[in-house]
Amino acid sequence: MNSNFLFMGYTRSDVINLVVVLAVALILIPLTIESDYWYASILIPWLCLALAAVGQQIVMGYAGQLALGAAGFMAAGAFACFNLILRVPYMPFPVALMLSGLIAAAFGVLFGLPSLRVRGIYLMVATLASQFFIVWMIDKFGWFKNYDTSGIITAQDIVIFGKPFTTPLEMYLVVVVVVAVLTILAINMTRGSTGRSWMAVRDMDIAAESMGISLLRTKLQAFAISAFFCGVAGALFAFTYLKSLEPVAFDIKLSFKILFMVILGGLGTISGAFIGAAFILLFPVVLNSLGNNVFHGAIDATIISAAEQVVFGALIIVFMIYEPLGMTKLWENVKQRFRFKREPKATLPKPQVT
Amino acid sequence: MVEARRFPIGEPILEVKNISLRFGGVRAITDTSFNVFRHEIRAIIGPNGAGKSSLLNCINGIYKPQEGTIALNGEVLDKISPNIVARKGLSRTFQNLALFKRMSVLDNILVGRKLHMSANFLEVAFRLPKAVHEERENRAKCEEIVEFLEISHIRDTPVGRLPYGLQKKVELGRALATEADILLLDEPMAGMNVEEKRDMCRFILKVNDAFGTTMVLIEHDMGVVMDISDNVVVLDYGKVIGDGPPDEVRADQAVIDAYLGVAHD
Numbered sequence: 001m002n003s004n005f006l007f008m009g010y011t012r013s014d015v016i017n018l019v020v021v022l023a024v025a026l027i028l029i030p031l032t033i034e035s036d037y038w039y040a041s042i043l044i045p046w047l048c049l050a051l052a053a054v055g056q057q058i059v060m061g062y063a064g065q066l067a068l069g070a071a072g073f074m075a076a077g078a079f080a081c082f083n084l085i086l087r088v089p090y091m092p093f094p095v096a097l098m099l100s101g102l103i104a105a106a107f108g109v110l111f112g113l114p115s116l117r118v119r120g121i122y123l124m125v126a127t128l129a130s131q132f133f134i135v136w137m138i139d140k141f142g143w144f145k146n147y148d149t150s151g152i153i154t155a156q157d158i159v160i161f162g163k164p165f166t167t168p169l170e171m172y173l174v175v176v177v178v179v180a181v182l183t184i185l186a187i188n189m190t191r192g193s194t195g196r197s198w199m200a201v202r203d204m205d206i207a208a209e210s211m212g213i214s215l216l217r218t219k220l221q222a223f224a225i226s227a228f229f230c231g232v233a234g235a236l237f238a239f240t241y242l243k244s245l246e247p248v249a250f251d252i253k254l255s256f257k258i259l260f261m262v263i264l265g266g267l268g269t270i271s272g273a274f275i276g277a278a279f280i281l282l283f284p285v286v287l288n289s290l291g292n293n294v295f296h297g298a299i300d301a302t303i304i305s306a307a308e309q310v311v312f313g314a315l316i317i318v319f320m321i322y323e324p325l326g327m328t329k330l331w332e333n334v335k336q337r338f339r340f341k342r343e344p345k346a347t348l349p350k351p352q353v354t
Numbered sequence: 355m356v357e358a359r360r361f362p363i364g365e366p367i368l369e370v371k372n373i374s375l376r377f378g379g380v381r382a383i384t385d386t387s388f389n390v391f392r393h394e395i396r397a398i399i400g401p402n403g404a405g406k407s408s409l410l411n412c413i414n415g416i417y418k419p420q421e422g423t424i425a426l427n428g429e430v431l432d433k434i435s436p437n438i439v440a441r442k443g444l445s446r447t448f449q450n451l452a453l454f455k456r457m458s459v460l461d462n463i464l465v466g467r468k469l470h471m472s473a474n475f476l477e478v479a480f481r482l483p484k485a486v487h488e489e490r491e492n493r494a495k496c497e498e499i500v501e502f503l504e505i506s507h508i509r510d511t512p513v514g515r516l517p518y519g520l521q522k523k524v525e526l527g528r529a530l531a532t533e534a535d536i537l538l539l540d541e542p543m544a545g546m547n548v549e550e551k552r553d554m555c556r557f558i559l560k561v562n563d564a565f566g567t568t569m570v571l572i573e574h575d576m577g578v579v580m581d582i583s584d585n586v587v588v589l590d591y592g593k594v595i596g597d598g599p600p601d602e603v604r605a606d607q608a609v610i611d612a613y614l615g616v617a618h619d
Contacts, residue, residue, distance in 0.1 A: 008481045009489060185479040192478035192489060193464075193471045200454050200465045207452035210414060211532060212440035212469040221475060268456065 009191075018184075025176045030169060039168035040241070046281050047172075047179045048237040053261040053273035054186050055229030060259075061267040062190055063222035064202025065115045066123050069130035070258040072111075073227040074234025075250035076134050077104040079144050081235035082245050085156050086146060093158050097178065097235055104231020105224040107134060112223025116216055131255050135247045145245070153245045155238055171240040178236060182229060187270050189225070198222050199268070230258075260312065264319055266326025275327050284308050361566030363584060364392035366428075367536055368413065368444075368570070373422035375408055375592075382408040383419065383592040390536070395562055395569045397579045397600075400589035401612060406572045407449055409589065410538045413570075414446050415439045427535070441469060445534035447525045449541050449572075455514035459524050462513055463499055466531030467492040499527045503557060519550040526554070530561060537561075539571040543578060551575065555582050580604065588612065 033039070056070045080100035085091050107130060114126035138144045145153055158165040158174060165174050189195050197218050200208035209215055238245050257280055265276025284305070291297065291304045323329055366389040375383040383405045390396045398406050411417040413424055415434040423430050426442045445466070454462050471492055473485035500509050503523050508516060513524050522542060529537050542558070543551045559582055561567050573579050579586060579600065586603045588596035590612040596603045603609055 009486050188481050189475055189479045192481075192485060193468065193473060194475040194478045196457070196461055196465050197468065199457050199461070200468075203454035203456055204452045206416060206436065207448065207454070208465065209436040210416075210440055210446055210452075211465050211528070212437050213465070214437050225475065 022180065025180065026173070030173070036168040039172045042281070042285070043172055044168070044175055045237070045241045046277055047175045048233050048241055049258065049261065049281060050274045050277035051179050051182060051236065052230045052233035052258050053265065053277050054183060054270060055226040055233065056258050056262045057265075057268070057270060057273045058186065058190075058198070058229065059112075059222050059226035060262055061269065061272070062195055062202065063198040063219060063226075065112070065219060065222060066120055067112075067115075067127040067223070067226070068124045068259055069111065069127045069255055070226075070230045071234075071250040071252065071254035072131040072134040073104045073107060073230035074237060074254070075138060075247060076107050076227075077101060077231025077234035078238035078245055078250070079138050079247075080104065080231065081239065082153065082155065083144065083146075093160050097232055100235045101228040101232040104234070105228040108223040108225075108227025108230075109220050111227075112220050115219045115223065128252075131252055135250060138247045155243050155245055158239055175236055175240055178232065182232065183270065186229070190270060194221075202268075260316060263316060264326055266328035267324065269326070269328045272326050272328040275331075279327065280312075283311070359393070360563060361393040363394045366390065367392040367426070367568050369423075369425040369428075370409075370413065371423045371425070373409070373412055373419045373424070375405075375412055375417055375419040381592055383412065386422075386589070386592065386594050388587050388594055388597050390568060390570055391585070392535075392568055393562070393566045394584040395558065395571070395582055397583035397586045398570065398572045398589060399574070399576075399579055399586060404589040405592040406589055407540055408592075410446065410540050410570070410572065413439075414444065414538060440532070440534070443535040444538065445529045445532040445536075446538035447522075447529050447540055447542060449544065451518075451521050451525060453513045453521055453525055453528070456512055458510045459505060459513055459516070459527075460493075460496055460500060460509045462524055463496045463527045463531045464492060466528040467495060469532065470495075496527075496531055499530055502530075502560075503527050504553075519546050522546065522550075522554070523557075526557060530567075533565075534567070536568040536570065539569060541572050541574065543573060543575060551578060558582060 029043070052070050052074055055073070059065050059067045077100040080103040081096050084096040084099055085093070111127055111130035115123055118126055158171065160174070165171055197208070197213050200211065200213055201215060201218050205215055234250065242249055261276035261280050262273060263276070264279055265272030265274070287304050287308055291299050291301065319326055368390040371387050373383055373386045386409065398409065400406050408417060412419045415436045415438065418434065424434065425431065426439070426444060431439065431442065454465060471488050473482070473488055477485040500506050503526065505520065505523055505527070508520060513521055516524065526542060543554050546554065555578060558569060558571070562569055583600055585598060586596070586600050587594060588603055588609045595612055596606045596609045
């Protein structure tokens with residue numbers, strides 16, 4: 001089986017997938033898409049929220065801790081980044097971004113503490129504290145907002161090595177690089193011993209502990225790493241998509257959105273975070289353009305946005321009942337079906353000889 | 355069992371001294387003491403509700419007994435939790451299967467290698483040489499175990515989809531992967547048919563013979579117990595009523611009474 005690995009434990013198909021995805025993201029899309037709307041309103045928010053969903057996926061899909069409050073960590077990351085650039089002279093943007101992630105991770109550990117005592121729906125309620133506390137803290141103490149009274153602060157320009165990244169395409173490239181690197185790290189963790197410990201805690205914590213896994217360390221680690229991803233995502237979201245910083249942008253609705261992305265995309269898969277984010281983000285856009293282009297505005301916009309909520313709610317119920325592993329699993333079932341037809345022998349178990 | 359053993363039975367490896375465990379007013383275990391010797395296969399038997407599983411849970415640190423001490427390798431464990439006990443070289447399986455259901459067979463067994471893998475999350479995230487190297491080595495070890503237990507054909511199947519007998523095997527595999535000095539097996543053959551039981555006995559004996567692993571197993575099938583164990587502890591109402599080689603225990607009047615149900619005073 002070692003012959004399947006090309007290098008560093010990656011298989012040939014891993015490498016092909018990576019090259020294809022990066023080629024599309026860094027070459028094909030910048031060459032073919034010219035409209036700023038696509039970058040500024042679809043690709044950038046999709047990637048930012050997908051990164052936050054990866055964070056939610058780590059704590060919820062992998063470590064099995066029902067946490068709700070991703071937007072709180074995003075707010076922590078966004079305001080940390082703003083203040084670092086504002087107050088530390090010569091602070092390079094990439095460094096500020098990483099430090100914002102670390103600050104969010106510290107909050108992650110703090111608000112992950114209840115997971116050592118409570119689980120399930122009770123933990124969800126306990127972790128809501130992060131959502132409310134962080135946003136309240138930023139609102140309450142003017143220092144975080146640099147004593148700005150308007151309530152909305154403009155984000156600083158992104159400058160890397162003296163070069164400003166201000167057009168939508170340039171910002172998109174920054175986001176792609178950050179998201180790609182962090183996603184690869186997340187995949188490595190979930191495939192390695194770190195991820196196995198998370199999943200072991202998720203599936204059967206007593207057995208995991210009996211194998212020498214420390215529940216305390218593993219759970220807090222998952223919370224910290226999850227918050228790191230959310231923090232970086234929040235900073236990117238504020239600096240490249242909103243281009244402003246306001247605590248209201250990180251309200252509980254956003255936390256729920258990220259939660260739904262993970263549930264619809266599929267618990268326990270990194271690709272699920274991206275699929276779920278795309279669905280939740282694109283669905284209203286598709287509905288709106290349906291309303292405008294097919295019905296020519298005959299249907300009121302408020303009805304459309306109400307319909308959107310109904311469809312989301314229904315979909316979540318349907319997925320919870322029929323396919324808890326989400327859209328990723330549906331896609332895999334389709335692939336599996338085709339594979340089965342091609343080489344039926346490979347999937348049949350061998351008769352056991354004793 | 356008469357031929358010379360590669361690992362002759364040695365000094366006590368696990369010493370249970372005066373353990374008492376109560377749940378509220380219910381006494382699960384009362385003042386129980388016995389020693390398990392290095393390299394032996396020790397059976398714990400007793401009627402339902404005698405406190406056998408509770409005893410294993412005390413040894414493993416899941417339950418905290420109100421009184422008594424447990425010593426592993428001559429060292430008394432004062433702070434006792436499952437993950438500390440695991441680090442001291444003790445592993446176990448569970449009565450009602452405690453596998454990681456959504457993970458593959460190989461991944462389940464790899465979790466058993468946890469204590470042999472020391473790369474931290476950053477080394478794993480960046481795939482630094484240490485992480486890659488130890489992942490490869492431990493995977494190879496787990497492939498050997500999968501091979502040994504004759505479950506190679508299901509190595510990539512999520513364990514939740516496997517039939518009961520195979521899940522029991524995977525759980526044994528996970529415990530073996532820890533390379534612990536001492537394994538606690540809580541009813542490893544419960545719910546198995548004769549053939550599966552025979553297989554399981556074979557694996558237990560083979561592991562004991564090949565690696566000298568000390569085994570403590572709870573079992574209800576007397577035939578199995580008499581066949582494979584070196585010594586037997588009999589529990590009844592949370593107390594030890596017999597401790598010795600199978601033949602001696604079988605002839606003991608108190609044991610016979612417990613099994614046939616003589617009125618207690």
